[in-house]
Amino acid sequence: MKSLSQQNYIPQVSIDCVIFGYSEQQLQVLIPKINFKGDFWALPSGFVFQDEDMDNAAQRILRERTGIESIYLEQFKVFGRANRSSKAFLDKLIQQNFDKLGEKSASHATEYDWFTKRFLSVGYYALVDMNKVVPQKTDLDESIEWYGIHDLPQMIMDHEEIINEALKTLQSHIDEKINAFNLLPDTFTMKEVQDVYEAISGKSFVRTNFQKMILSLDVLERLEKKFTGAANKAPYLYRFRKD
Incomplete structure (x- = not known):
């Protein structure tokens, strides 16, 4: 070498x-x-x-x-x-x-x-x-x-x-x-998105306000619910829209 x-x-x-x-x-x-x-x-x-x-x-x-x-x-x-x-x-x-x-x-x-x-x-x-x-x-x-x-x-x-x-x-x-979505797996829950944003910013967010803000960006595609054994309470999975 x-x-x-x-x-x-x-x-x-x-x-x-x-x-x-x-x-x-x-x-x-x-x-x-x-x-x-x-x-x-x-x-x-x-x-x-x-x-x-x-x-x-x-x-x-x-x-x-x-x-x-x-x-x-x-x-x-x-x-x-x-x-x-x-x-x-x-x-x-x-x-x-x-x-x-x-x-x-x-x-x-x-x-x-x-x-x-x-x-x-x-x-x-x-x-x-x-x-x-x-x-x-x-x-x-x-x-x-x-x-x-x-x-x-x-x-x-x-x-x-x-x-x-x-x-x-x-x-x-x-x-x-x-x-920030580049830090997550290909599919993720809204709570996981909020956790990442809070980890980066060092600030806490109100869940409902944060979800509205993220959805308003129109960059996520909603998929099926995450399997947890409790379908009614299971969170939806999302993925980042590439197009």
Whole structure:
């Protein structure tokens, strides 16, 4: 495998992906733990080839981490502060893993210089049905797991800020883009829709008012009732109208 500096990447441009799922009435975020000693958690990230569109690069990174092809994706912000650097994180990782990394060779020095330059990072958020995702580790990962939005591990660099910005953007998008349904299975109840909206917004809604609001959007198709053994009280199932 070629080193990062030898591959045909655009220099000093990266992509950081916030992959949102939903379960147990809260948003979840898919986060890998880096395969070195120490507490190093980072967003699924990658670089952009010279001949690759930015959105295609993000789709590639997401596909490698989730195992699914069709993913709802939004670019939301570029992170480019002048002091944005991975040097402090990488120095700490090297210090804690000197026995594994060994002496700094000339090739190591080249990679270190390449990786610790200031990078402009393009942030994307993705919305997925967790039931369809099979989290995929890369060679750099010790593990990759879902974490509740309120129970995140300590992230490297500015990755916690990136998650917070992704959440703020998603909160502003749920009415404008009507995209929260991408977190649900193909069919769902109205209560499940309300639970997702409440998890994203952090607010509670009156059931009758919420149902009227959602139905007024005219984006749902009502199906048969959900089988519960009590037909009269069973809720209707809905699906998002694709046309």
